[in-house]
Amino acid sequence: MLSVALRSTIALQEVFLWARPPQRCWTSALRGASVSSSSLLDYSGQTKLSFNPLLQKTQSYNAFSLIRNQHFHSSAVRLKKRAQPQPPSRELDLVRYDMKHLWKGPKPALYLGFAGLIPFISPTLLMAVTESYYPQLAYAQVAYAASIVSFLGGARWGFALPESSPAKPDWINLANSVVPSLLAWMAMLMSDSIVPAASMVIIGLGISLHYDLSLLPTYPSWFKALRTVLSIVAFFSLLGTLLMNGFYPNKDFF
Template identity: 35%
Template sequence: MLTSFPYRSLSSLLVRRTVQYPLWNPVNARTTYSNEFTKNELLRRYNIEQSSTYFDQFRYLRHVKDAPKVPLSFGLLGLVPFAAVPLYMYSTGIYLPDLAFTQLAYSASIISYVGGIRFGALLEESNDWKKYTYSILPSIAAWLALLVPGRWSIVWALACFQGFLYYDVTKPGYPLWFKGLRVLLTTGSCLTLLATLLLSFILPKKEATTKNTKRTM
């Protein structure tokens, strides 16, 4: 059947088919390679952004510079009540259980507030029991911090701060600047709680004046 075609016509047909349907198209090959490279690069960057260990969360601190001024300002001001307690006790040279209890109560309110942020973020997009259950756990943990006796109440507050921070920065839903701000503020609050705990062993202790403080601190 091919012999019925003139040589010139057959050559033209082969050339046209080669142009229209090339067996090897470098442009398509480059496009496929480029798309595959982009996908792998995005996946690599996503994996880098995910915190896999405890210390990996501190990489989010580089995003604090992108935080809006209003939440950054209020967040830093929120550290003042934390820092004021150990600084005052260190300056007076006396460990004051009543004052330490006010720091613990403030810590409980902040821990509960962290859960409120997560709950608010879920209102428009989720009906997941698991996610909503997590959002109320900080409130329960904060309440328990006021019930744990002795210095263990401070230890419990420290564990709550660090545990909820690690969960929040490893899960989607928050912008990077907010994760960095959470790391910064949680680290600052935990350092002040740790300072209060250390002062309870070092400084002479003044007798507590309230019944609740005697039981918890």
């Protein structure tokens, strides 16, 4: 009778252990194991074995249930790569990047570039000092500005021709280099009236500056800084001439 009662108790324990859901063991997260709440593990990770022969069968089943409920993950842990921050755009950030490289350019380019501002500044200063508008000086200033606009387009063309140049002789670079020359030609056709001629030259200077600063690949930093300074001075010189045309009386220089 005693043996029958013990067998019935063991059978009931087996049914209880089988029906009870497994619980996640968070202390073994590295292995990802899921064990039963009645698992017979001590702190060292070894199975507790009882010397009672009546409970050997129950312990053997618990060990089998432990192995059955374990989940092993062989996949390596992959860390999600963070997106690298993109560098700030250098298209028109002249104050931060390019202006500090102005004086690092070749000396001949700097000297010739700033000397080229004399035909822009001289007529405007002379008319401002004498408080008179001279059409001959204004025409000479516009003609010189048109030649400079055409020169800037040719510089773009020549920049794209060498094999070692970062700019390729494609449709974008070569076609854009022709646009300033066409604007200069249109300005000379309208030279009878100083206002549309000077306005066309100012537009040509602005388009050329936009090409040199934003059309990739661009020129070196020192050249972009030099181009910006020269274009700004030329723009205000031509604008001053247009203003004097409306405020000061006309006088012949010759």
